[in-house]
Amino acid sequence: MNHEPTHPEAPNALTRLALDLDRAYPWCTYRILGTTDGGRPLQALTVRGGSDRTVVVLAGAHPDEDTTHSLFHLALRLATQPALRTGVTWHLLLAADPDGAALNHPRRSPGITGYFDHTAFYRPTTDRQPLWNFTLQDPPGFTEPKTTLVLRALLDETRPDVLGDLHDSLSGGAYTLTTHPHTPTTVLTPLVAARAGVPLAVSGDEGGDPLTHQLGPGVWLAPDDGGFGPGRRTSAWHYAAHHHATLGVVIEAPTWIVGPDREDGPKSAHRLRDAHARLAACADALPDLALTLHGEAVRARLGLLLPLADQEDGREHSIGPVTDWTILRVSTALAAHAIETDGPETAVEAAVDLHHNLLTSTKARLRYRAVPPSARVAYHLGALIAAVHGAPGLEALWSRP
Numbered sequence: 001m002n003h004e005p006t007h008p009e010a011p012n013a014l015t016r017l018a019l020d021l022d023r024a025y026p027w028c029t030y031r032i033l034g035t036t037d038g039g040r041p042l043q044a045l046t047v048r049g050g051s052d053r054t055v056v057v058l059a060g061a062h063p064d065e066d067t068t069h070s071l072f073h074l075a076l077r078l079a080t081q082p083a084l085r086t087g088v089t090w091h092l093l094l095a096a097d098p099d100g101a102a103l104n105h106p107r108r109s110p111g112i113t114g115y116f117d118h119t120a121f122y123r124p125t126t127d128r129q130p131l132w133n134f135t136l137q138d139p140p141g142f143t144e145p146k147t148t149l150v151l152r153a154l155l156d157e158t159r160p161d162v163l164g165d166l167h168d169s170l171s172g173g174a175y176t177l178t179t180h181p182h183t184p185t186t187v188l189t190p191l192v193a194a195r196a197g198v199p200l201a202v203s204g205d206e207g208g209d210p211l212t213h214q215l216g217p218g219v220w221l222a223p224d225d226g227g228f229g230p231g232r233r234t235s236a237w238h239y240a241a242h243h244h245a246t247l248g249v250v251i252e253a254p255t256w257i258v259g260p261d262r263e264d265g266p267k268s269a270h271r272l273r274d275a276h277a278r279l280a281a282c283a284d285a286l287p288d289l290a291l292t293l294h295g296e297a298v299r300a301r302l303g304l305l306l307p308l309a310d311q312e313d314g315r316e317h318s319i320g321p322v323t324d325w326t327i328l329r330v331s332t333a334l335a336a337h338a339i340e341t342d343g344p345e346t347a348v349e350a351a352v353d354l355h356h357n358l359l360t361s362t363k364a365r366l367r368y369r370a371v372p373p374s375a376r377v378a379y380h381l382g383a384l385i386a387a388v389h390g391a392p393g394l395e396a397l398w399s400r401p
Helices: 012-024 068-080 146-158 183-196 236-244 265-284 293-313 322-341 345-365 373-398
Strands: 028-035 041-048 053-058 088-093 162-169 175-178 214-216 219-221 247-254 256-258 368-370
Touching (some): 012 028, 028 146, 053 373, 068 088, 146 236, 162 236, 175 373, 183 214, 183 219, 183 373, 236 247, 265 322, 265 345
Parallel strands (some): 053 088, 162 247
Antiparallel strands (some): 028 041, 041 088, 175 247, 214 219, 256 368
């Protein structure tokens, strides 16, 4: 079987692979775990290598991040390389948010313009992300998405030793979060990054995550979100860690490497406030933001810009490109909302033009290069195998069968 396209489109290529592996190998089983609120199947591939330990792996928890490419290669390696599956039963969730994935489309280019294409981009608000709709106490004080209920059932059924969650950060270096200190991850992460050819994050600010407790180069403790209480949302990995003593491993590979130049903090703050004013004015001229999912995303993220500006005012140098990505997530969603609601023609044009202007100014200011998909795959797989099998697993991963 030839199952290594240059960059398979999710989810179809991954689903086809899972079905082929199910037919080809008795230790591989494809199944549908349930359906989403939108009626889409939640698909999993189980690869059995023994009953000693269990690992669950999530891809696509943030549907704008194409981590299904890495899961494709992981599934293929597990199915065909006994050393990687020995002693472990793996459950690979092919897409952790199929409804969100349906609103993202294949990107035309690997650059910033292609990524923030308002006709092809959707990033749900946190309260719509299945990964972040868990609760540590029952009954919850909010309605859990069907996808979250299916994910929770999988975690309760399997009680995994390790829960791997694959992500793509937009810039900065590669990094890994763990729900508790884990020596193999801490020791081996620099080796994994070097082998993948990607730099490690040196600051918890680079990827936009509030990271403070560094365990080693490129490794941080996953922030404790204080998820107790029926109305408090928490992540799948904190849920699994709390209920099943699972090691949660969140693996972030960078999409772009951005030059080290940083503008002055106050200058960045001015840019954020200016963007907020222009975006808010455009939003006021359009139909109600509550009418669309994109509009909901605008409303949630527009409110991040002014607090971020206040933080930048207090810094000598800017936090970096995370400020740009925050602005562009708002402008992309606003342009999509404008088109979807078919508002006044001048208001729609203004929203789309503003988005294009913000894209152009960002590209002109940043020096960046795309990280090849193969390098992101190498970091995802290396970090995950290091967490599950340690150094012997990396030796097996890096020796092609």
